[in-house]
Structures are given as structure tokens and as C-alpha cells.
Amino acid sequence: MKVKENQEEIISYLEDSSNFKSGRAEKVFIPENEDEVFEIFNFCVKTKTPITISGGGTGTVAGRIPLDGVIISAEYLNKIIEIDRNKKKATLQAGVVIDDFLKILEKQNLFYPPFPTERTAFIGGNVATNASGEYSFRFGPTRNYVQRIRMVLTTGKILDIKRGEIFEKNGFIDYGLFKIPLPSYRTPDVKCSAGYYSKNGMDGIDLIIGSEGTLGFITEVEVSLIEELPPRFIMITFLKDEENIPEIVKKIKEKKDELEIYSLEFFDKRSLLFLKDDFSFIPEDTCALYIEGVNDTEKMERWVEFVEEIKIVETVIGDDLLNYKKLIDFRHRLPENVNSYFKKIGSVKIAIDAAVPESKFEELFRFYKKIMDENPNIYSILFGHIGESHLHFNLFPKNEKEKEIAYRIYEECIKKAVSLGGTGFAEHGIGKLKHKYLEMMYGKQGILDMVKIKKIFDPHLILGLDNIFPRSYLYQV
Numbered sequence: 001m002k003v004k005e006n007q008e009e010i011i012s013y014l015e016d017s018s019n020f021k022s023g024r025a026e027k028v029f030i031p032e033n034e035d036e037v038f039e040i041f042n043f044c045v046k047t048k049t050p051i052t053i054s055g056g057g058t059g060t061v062a063g064r065i066p067l068d069g070v071i072i073s074a075e076y077l078n079k080i081i082e083i084d085r086n087k088k089k090a091t092l093q094a095g096v097v098i099d100d101f102l103k104i105l106e107k108q109n110l111f112y113p114p115f116p117t118e119r120t121a122f123i124g125g126n127v128a129t130n131a132s133g134e135y136s137f138r139f140g141p142t143r144n145y146v147q148r149i150r151m152v153l154t155t156g157k158i159l160d161i162k163r164g165e166i167f168e169k170n171g172f173i174d175y176g177l178f179k180i181p182l183p184s185y186r187t188p189d190v191k192c193s194a195g196y197y198s199k200n201g202m203d204g205i206d207l208i209i210g211s212e213g214t215l216g217f218i219t220e221v222e223v224s225l226i227e228e229l230p231p232r233f234i235m236i237t238f239l240k241d242e243e244n245i246p247e248i249v250k251k252i253k254e255k256k257d258e259l260e261i262y263s264l265e266f267f268d269k270r271s272l273l274f275l276k277d278d279f280s281f282i283p284e285d286t287c288a289l290y291i292e293g294v295n296d297t298e299k300m301e302r303w304v305e306f307v308e309e310i311k312i313v314e315t316v317i318g319d320d321l322l323n324y325k326k327l328i329d330f331r332h333r334l335p336e337n338v339n340s341y342f343k344k345i346g347s348v349k350i351a352i353d354a355a356v357p358e359s360k361f362e363e364l365f366r367f368y369k370k371i372m373d374e375n376p377n378i379y380s381i382l383f384g385h386i387g388e389s390h391l392h393f394n395l396f397p398k399n400e401k402e403k404e405i406a407y408r409i410y411e412e413c414i415k416k417a418v419s420l421g422g423t424g425f426a427e428h429g430i431g432k433l434k435h436k437y438l439e440m441m442y443g444k445q446g447i448l449d450m451v452k453i454k455k456i457f458d459p460h461l462i463l464g465l466d467n468i469f470p471r472s473y474l475y476q477v
């Protein structure tokens, strides 16, 4: 095991993609096996030292950044234990970097469907946040592909759970080691990363997925795989009118299976302004739909027919490797360009990450557009995973007054999404930054129900403190 105690070495563990600045840690422990994880937990229990789990550090809500105590990093637990081609599954240690995993699978003509967007993340971090990825429109989030989790608890016990073995019954999930009560809230049926998962009859493994480092240290996971994907093409269709987008998207979604669509994304007019310098083909004053589908002549012909039916300004297609890669870059470049511009002008980003059921999407879309029209001074953009009724609505206030308004808007949007049966948190989680807003979604009782569960898994109350709910809540039940 390696232990880092020098603050200069520790500092990089006190960052992720959130811009959170209040991180502190005395030490970073980097275990090489489970026995060392036990040893570290034992030390922390005895000395009552808070301990926070660190993965690849790509999180957006400061989940891996502690306010005090020590850090345990998964980085040396980085072995791919097995890839079983016949059974199409892989067993990995928690610290395997997604990019390494994907490259090895590619050589074996296999694919990991969650295809997480941030490739430097670890598989353990992906499971702990239920990360979604580039093709989640087609395949869904990480949860759908996790078959087994092995997790070390602060009590010194191991929970090794396989999908399909333990289910909620009569309000409880019995893990053998202990029994936990199902929370009073239910996770909505939308893309969601809001606190502990809770559904009637749910599989016990699903509670662990998305629990943001609060229940135990995931050391190993088994995930399912599929055959490599067929060749794909990308089509970016530019349109003048943003008003018709929900209707067009509905029509495209009807063709999801027929045309094998992998992703369906939207860029509003203001977001395209951030891409104009890099991609000269973007026509003036347009918004765009980005579609990735199977590269098959017949299917592509049907696409062209469809595109001709809607009023488009222009369509760009990437169907050879070079253009395909260029258009992938189109999709990835926006968050980078936006973040660096607003950092330069000293603005903060207030990022609304809500998703709603498909039937309510149009209402949420119009709600966002109305806010944009009513607040022309606050720069805002709307883009993202429209196929999953999940858009990123980002606001960039320039001064304190605008910040106050932007935070009010943030709350209004969460309330709206929740009132439509959706979530305020589709993929970025809660971490240390969104406690108050999660409470708006599930109520205080819902949060206290999560606390009860946390206290059963981690009775010493040392692990992942301040993630999902503030530590003061631990003493309220």
C-alpha cells in the first residue's frame, strides 16, 4: 500500500470537475488488495477518522473530495480480472480506467454498452454514480450492465452481491448480513442519479449502484458486454425553428428501433455559437439535432427521406471514418468551449440536469424557453440528451444579482421537473453540492430514510460523509 502524506501530493485528490474548493485531507491511502482496504477501514474506525473514496476524479459534484479525514483511492486496484468472450461478461477491479477497458474490448470485438462519456473515470466510479454515456439513448446507464458487485464495508464485512438473487420484499431488502428498509420515496422512471435507488420489488444490487461512495468501497464488479457495434454514421441536421423541436424529436423516436439510433442530441442556437469557430459548416441562426445511427444504405436512405419532410436548413453527414470522427468532436467540443469561455470571463456555471417522462418533455422544454426569453441578460444555453428527455440547461450569471436570479431559476426548474414526474438530477448526482435540492425532490423524510440505510451499512458513520446528505442528518435518526 502506498500512503501519501505530503500536501503537495494530496492536492490533486482535492479536485474533480466541480470547481469545489473546500477539500481537506490528512492522507491518501492507496491499497493494492482487499486486505489493505480492511486495514485502512480498521484504522479509521478505531481513530474515528472520516474516509472518502476516490475514483478517477471526473465527478461533477465533489463526491470524491473530503472536507476532512483521509482518502482511500482505488487507483492501484486496476486489474481486468477476466473477459469471458463466450458469456459476454467482464470482471474488473474498481480502479480500471474506462478508456483502457474499452480499448481491450475493441481488440476482442466486444463492446461495453454504457460507453461512459468521461473515459478517464474508473469503473468503480461509474458504478458508484450510475454514470450514463454516449449511447444511453439506446442502452441506458451503467446500472443496466452491472451483474455483480463486491464491496468492503467499514464493519470489516464483505458484501458480494449478484443481480437476480436478492429482492425487496414487504418493504425490506435482506442482504443476509443485514436487512434494510426501503425508503418511502420511489425513484422516478426517467434517467436518474438522485440518491439511493428505490423501487418496489427492486434488486438489492441496485441500491449500491449510484450510492456515491456512502455505503462501502466497491473493489470488484462484473459487467455484461455485447458484440462490437456495427459501423455507424452521424447526421447533424440544422433547423431554423426551435419551437418544433419536441414534435420532430417525437417522430424520430418512433424510428428508434427501425433505424437503430444510438444517440439523439440537441443543440440550441446559443450553444451553436460556441462551435462556430471550430466548425465552419454551421449555418447562421440555426439549432441542430445530432443523430448517430447504423451505417446501412437502406436505413440511411430512409433518414434522408425523413429529413426532407422536415424544414431543414442543412444536413451534414459523417459516414466515412474521417468525417465520423470530426462530428463526434462536434458533440464533445461544446462543454469544453463553453466552460473555458465562461471561466475566462469569471462567470460560474449553474447547470440544470433535469429529466422528465417522455410525455412531459414538451412542457419542460417550453418552460426552459420561457425562462430564457424572460431573462435575456443572463447568458444561457440548452443542449444535450433530448432523446432521453434530458437537456442540460446551463446559466452563466456575470454578477451577484444575476447569480441570485440564476439560483432561483435553478430551484424553479427542479420543482417543475419533479412536478412533471421527473428528476432534478439525471446524470450528475448529488455529491456535496446538491443536498438542499435533493430534499426538494424527496422531502426531508425521504432523505432521513436514506440516512437510516447508510447507518446500517456504515454504523461507524465514517464513510463518504456529506455525500448525498449533510453529515448533520446522520444524528437525526
Ligand SMILES: Cc1cc2nc3c(=O)[nH]c(=O)nc-3n(C[C@H](O)[C@H](O)[C@H](O)COP(=O)(O)OP(=O)(O)OC[C@H]3O[C@@H](n4cnc5c(N)ncnc54)[C@H](O)[C@@H]3O)c2cc1C
Binding pocket: 016, 017, 052, 053, 054, 055, 056, 057, 058, 059, 060, 062, 063, 064, 074, 094, 117, 118, 120, 121, 122, 123, 124, 125, 126, 127, 128, 129, 130, 131, 132, 133, 134, 212, 213, 214, 216, 217, 218, 219, 335, 427, 428, 464, 467
Ligand atoms: C466532461 C465530463 C463529462 C461527463 N459526462 C457524464 C455523462 O455523460 N454521464 C454521467 O453520468 N457522468 C458524466 N460525468 C461525470 C463523471 O464522469 C461520472 O460521474 C463518473 O462516473 C465518475 O467516475 P470517477 O471514477 O471519475 O469517480 P470520482 O469522481 O473519483 O468519484 C465519484 C463518486 O464515486 C465514488 N466512488 C468512486 N470510486 C468508488 C468505489 N470504488 N467504491 C465506492 N464509491 C466510489 C466517490 O466517492 C464519489 O462519490 C462527466 C464528467 C465530466 C468531467
